Amino acid sequence: MTQKQKPVIIIGGGISGLSAAKRLKEADVPIILLEGRDRLGGRAHTLDIAGNQASWVELGPFWIEDHLTNPAYHLLRDIGAEVHQHDIGASTVRIYDQRSARWLGWTTTLWAFIKLGWSFSRFGKLRPNTSTFNNLGERIDVVLGKRPKREHLYLFKIFSESLNGGSTCDTHQNQLSDDLWEFTNHDEKSQVLISGGFRLLVELLRDSLSADEVMLSQTVSRISIQQDTSAQAPVQVATADGKIFEGSHVIVTVPLGVLKAGTITFDPPLPTSKQDVIERIGFGSVEKVVMTFKNSFWRRNPKKQDHFFSIPDPIASHGSFFDVSMSSGAGPGSPTSPCLASVFGPPKAAWVAENPEAAVEEALSELQMMFPDTFEPPVATAASNWTTSPFSGGCYPYTSVDTQPGDFIRFAEPTHHGRVLFAGDTCAVGVGLGYVEGAMAAGERAADTIIATVADSQ
Numbered sequence: 001m002t003q004k005q006k007p008v009i010i011i012g013g014g015i016s017g018l019s020a021a022k023r024l025k026e027a028d029v030p031i032i033l034l035e036g037r038d039r040l041g042g043r044a045h046t047l048d049i050a051g052n053q054a055s056w057v058e059l060g061p062f063w064i065e066d067h068l069t070n071p072a073y074h075l076l077r078d079i080g081a082e083v084h085q086h087d088i089g090a091s092t093v094r095i096y097d098q099r100s101a102r103w104l105g106w107t108t109t110l111w112a113f114i115k116l117g118w119s120f121s122r123f124g125k126l127r128p129n130t131s132t133f134n135n136l137g138e139r140i141d142v143v144l145g146k147r148p149k150r151e152h153l154y155l156f157k158i159f160s161e162s163l164n165g166g167s168t169c170d171t172h173q174n175q176l177s178d179d180l181w182e183f184t185n186h187d188e189k190s191q192v193l194i195s196g197g198f199r200l201l202v203e204l205l206r207d208s209l210s211a212d213e214v215m216l217s218q219t220v221s222r223i224s225i226q227q228d229t230s231a232q233a234p235v236q237v238a239t240a241d242g243k244i245f246e247g248s249h250v251i252v253t254v255p256l257g258v259l260k261a262g263t264i265t266f267d268p269p270l271p272t273s274k275q276d277v278i279e280r281i282g283f284g285s286v287e288k289v290v291m292t293f294k295n296s297f298w299r300r301n302p303k304k305q306d307h308f309f310s311i312p313d314p315i316a317s318h319g320s321f322f323d324v325s326m327s328s329g330a331g332p333g334s335p336t337s338p339c340l341a342s343v344f345g346p347p348k349a350a351w352v353a354e355n356p357e358a359a360v361e362e363a364l365s366e367l368q369m370m371f372p373d374t375f376e377p378p379v380a381t382a383a384s385n386w387t388t389s390p391f392s393g394g395c396y397p398y399t400s401v402d403t404q405p406g407d408f409i410r411f412a413e414p415t416h417h418g419r420v421l422f423a424g425d426t427c428a429v430g431v432g433l434g435y436v437e438g439a440m441a442a443g444e445r446a447a448d449t450i451i452a453t454v455a456d457s458q
Helices: 015-026 071-078 106-120 136-144 150-164 199-206 256-261 272-280 348-354 356-370 407-412 436-457
Strands: 008-011 031-034 046-048 056-058 083-085 093-097 191-194 220-225 235-239 244-247 249-252 265-267 287-292 307-311 318-323 339-344 380-383 420-422
Touching (some): 008 235, 008 244, 015 436, 071 199, 071 436, 136 150, 150 307, 150 318, 150 339, 235 249, 249 436, 287 348, 287 356, 307 356, 348 356
Parallel strands (some): 008 031, 249 420
Antiparallel strands (some): 220 235
């Protein structure tokens, strides 16, 4: 590479941006990474909520799916990271119904999970393509029948809306299809939590970069592409505080919610076809309240993971509590603390982001209702705010009722004669939509495109 070569500017320091930066640097392509927050990782954010190095809990992505074949796990395994099985089913989850103020029996819980699993399986009624329904919610209503049991409706709602972030009424009726979309569905053979969290992956990717290649607290406001193809600096990126960065290409890895908000101006504007895709793909809203305690007062067996769901009245996609104590240590063999994460799907998620203190109080009130004899106040708490953050505008993408097959390919396509490339978890081509490994793959794919271009120009 020559001394005069302009750097590739990467906008966004999440998993995708860091993956692109790492791949480019390995190929000796100069880079500058601009991140709006005062930290790296983006929506992958593991927080030590009590500040004791024993209460690391995820505010963003929770677990790794199908870990034995997952590239994110392979990277972590190579540095000696430890993972723990995260089973969610009748054997690990109890269900409390707020309407009747009682815990459901094991047989009732088992049957609810069997019905859920069969309907979502490859051979279930929610998989085949159809044009009969207007949205996924209508399909679920048919599967459940006219008078569904409360626990059945709740499980369908919590797993549909908390996993994709969109209301079932706004989710494409063929969301679960195996052959319609360009993204893939997981086999769900395993789910694992990482001891110390996804921060270990963020640190691994960050460590490949030097301090002068990463700039934090840089809010990008404008991306300008020079019309003169022979210009020495074809790309200019401006920040909100007036800084100008010049480069050969730009990789945009910001979440879809940021592009929907229009806070970054493109000059010339993005093609209409790209803008239409940004409009059509959904971007969901899911938030968490995380808590750490002195004792695991909710566990039946002090040494065994114990999740539980509290069915609201009326039914909505919140009230799920996950026991994440086993992965709360700083790393393999490190001390852990009793920790819970409560997940809120739409529309309640937006309220959580706007009212974090009230959301914490509500979660604690539910715990006290379910465990009146053993409940204890928390040592520390925190709540996410992905929905209201200007650096995310939500949590992750989903197929809205307006999304069309091919939209995720179109979203990933470069613009401005190849000078502007896109990455992130929305570029789900051949990978899971909205997952960490998909973000990694998209960043690496954008980097490889530039590396090939640079090689061809020499």
